[in-house]
Amino acid sequence: RCLLSAKSNLRQKNAQNSHPITICVEGNIGSGKTTLLNQLSARPDVEVLQEPVEKWRNVKGKNLLDLMYLDPLRWSHLFQSYVQLTMVQMHMKPCHAKVKIMERSIHSARYCFVENMFRTGRMSEPEYNVICEWYNTINCNLFLPVDLIVYLSASPTLAQERIIKRGRAEEANIPISYLSELHALHCYWLQNEDLPAPVLVLDAELTLEQMTARVEEHLEVLLQQRA
Ligand code: TTP
Ligand code: MG
16 A cells, blocks of 8 residues: 555656646636736747637537526536536646646636536536536546646726627626626635645736736746756
8 A cells, every 4th residue: 555655656746847837827707818828928938728718619519608698597507517628628738838828727617607606596506516526526536737826816897898898799798796706706716725826916907018027937936946
C-alpha cells in the first residue's frame, strides 16, 4: 500500500512540474474575459483557449445556450452538463506552450452558474445532485491543474452595459438581477478556502494595458518558480 501511494505521489509530482502554467480568467458575463484573453494571446509563450460558447450554440445544429435562456426549467440541466463536459475537454486539452490561459473553468460553471440555477429554482434538486456528483467525481479522479485564477471584478451595471453593446442574441433579455446573483456567487466562491489556485483580483474598470501588465507580473513569478 505504501509503495503504491509513494508511486502515485511521484506521478503527481511529475505531473505538477510538467504541466503548462495554467491560468483561468474568471468574471461575470460581459466582464471582459475574452478581451483580456485576446490581448494575452500576443505573447509567444502563451496558448489561449477561448471558452467554447460557439460549441454550446451549435450541438449538431441545436443552440443549447438559446434553449437554456428560453426555457431554463426544461434545459438548464442539459445545458450545464454540456458546459461541464466542454470545460473538462478544455482543462485536459494538450498544450505545448509554456503557459495555458483559459476563459473560465469547470469550477465557476459549478459554483456560480449551477449553484445559481439551483438556488433560484431553475434547476431541480435531483438534477443539481447529479451534476454535482459528476463534478466531484471529475475533480477527485482527473488531474486538472490551475496555477492562478484571474478574476475580473465588474459591477453588474458595467457587465450589463457590455452585454448590451456586444449584442449576443441569446442574452438580449438578461435582467440586472441575474447579473447581481452571479456577481454575488463569484464573490462567495472566490472567498472559499478550498480554491484550486490563488486569486488575482482585477477591477474591470482598469484599462486593458493595466490589466495585462498585472497578469504578466504574476506570470513572471510563476515562470521563475518553474525555472
Ligand atoms: P461567460 O462564460 O461569462 O462568457 P462571456 O463571453 O459572456 O464573458 P466575457 O464577456 O467576459 O468574455 O458566459 C457566456 C454565456 O454562457 C453567458 O450567456 C452565460 C452562459 N453560461 C451559463 O449559462 N452557464 C455556465 O456555466 C457558463 C460558464 C456560462
Ligand atoms: Mg467571452
